[in-house]
Amino acid sequence: MQIDELFELAYILIDKKQVTAKEMSVRFGVSVRTIYRWVEALSASGIPVYAVQGRGGGIAISEKYALDKTVLTEEERLAIVSSVKALSKLSGSQKSALSANAKAAEKISNLTSTEADWLEVDFAPWSPEGQGVRELFGSLRDSILKKQQVEFDYFSSDGKKARRIVHPWKLVYRGQAWYLWGWCTGRKTERYFKLSRMLNVTQTSRPADINYKNVHGTVAQKNAEINSEKKLIQIKANVSVKKAFYFLDTFACSKIEPNPDESLTVTFSAPEETWLCGFLLSFGAELKIISPKEIKDKIIKMAKETFSQYE
Numbered sequence: 482m483q484i485d486e487l488f489e490l491a492y493i494l495i496d497k498k499q500v501t502a503k504e505m506s507v508r509f510g511v512s513v514r515t516i517y518r519w520v521e522a523l524s525a526s527g528i529p530v531y532a533v534q535g536r537g538g539g540i541a542i543s544e545k546y547a548l549d550k551t552v553l554t555e556e557e558r559l560a561i562v563s564s565v566k567a568l569s570k571l572s573g574s575q576k577s578a579l580s581a582n583a584k585a586a587e588k589i590s591n592l593t594s595t596e597a598d599w600l601e602v603d604f605a606p607w608s609p610e611g612q613g614v615r616e617l618f619g620s621l622r623d624s625i626l627k628k629q630q631v632e633f634d635y636f637s638s639d640g641k642k643a644r645r646i647v648h649p650w651k652l653v654y655r656g657q658a659w660y661l662w663g664w665c666t667g668r669k670t671e672r673y674f675k676l677s678r679m680l681n682v683t684q685t686s687r688p689a690d691i692n693y694k695n696v697h698g699t700v701a702q703k704n705a706e707i708n709s710e711k712k713l714i715q716i717k718a719n720v721s722v723k724k725a726f727y728f729l730d731t732f733a734c735s736k737i738e739p740n741p742d743e744s745l746t747v748t749f750s751a752p753e754e755t756w757l758c759g760f761l762l763s764f765g766a767e768l769k770i771i772s773p774k775e776i777k778d779k780i781i782k783m784a785k786e787t788f789s790q791y792e
Contacts, residue, residue: 762787
């Protein structure tokens with residue numbers, strides 16, 4: 482019995498998880514009986530190798546041993562388990578989640594000695610439409626992995642609807658919302674598409690052959706470019722205590738000052754986008770803009786136009 486052959490058999494089992502004695506006898510040019518003697522020798526040396534009886538059986542090695550022999554530390558295994566569990570709810574349908582990410586997390590959990598249930602993440606909104614986000618996430622994930630184009634109707638920030646054909650690159654969570662980042666064939670450039678504005682999504686069989694690495698690098702680089710291009714406005718406003726929690730969930734305030742009437746005077750920065758004034762107006766009488774004047778004037782104009790609709 483050659484030590485080198487025993488090592489080779491052990492590494493084959495670590496790689497393939499399970500093989501048949503017949504396969505190994507052909508590979509090493511020995512009898513099936515000799516292979517089983519090698520298995521006994523490996524087991525006696527402390528390597529958890531065992532025989533699986535019946536149809537589809539063979540020679541297997543403990544999954545825990547296979548992972549233990551990798552370079553992963555206990556902390557790294559725990560990080561993997563936590564990450565898989567955090568994303569398991571975005572695997573598409575519940576059936577798909579149980580058959581893929583959830584099962585993977587369960588298997589790896591058995592290989593850690595530390596409690597892995599310390600984190601739970603659910604990116605879906607609280608509304609009943611949350612399941613729709615999960616389904617769409619799973620569909621887009623599949624298109625990205627299969628490198629296939631997707632088509633969908635999209636409502637842009639100016640309220641216009643158009644059919645888009647996109648080479649999907651990544652799913653990006655940013656600013657409390659999910660986006661699809663990819664190459665838009667209509668605009669001939671890369672674009673972010675908010676999942677909540679996508680309707681009638683169709684998975685196509687056409688290849689997505691425009692690679693983001695050949696266009697603009699990583700998502701982080703693209704985000705930095707977008708941030709550098711956007712003009713930020715510093716706004717000062719009074720917000721009532723009734724809406725303070727919602728306001729603070731939406732904007733990162735650089736300064737918060739309490740007032741005698743229990744309202745808050747907040748200072749924050751926001752991008753100069755078409756949605757900004759409309760969003761601020763949605764707070765109604767619970768929010769009053771102090772500065773800058775141009776934002777105040779736009780909101781007053783929008784309020785008057787809204788009021789005129791009901792006169």
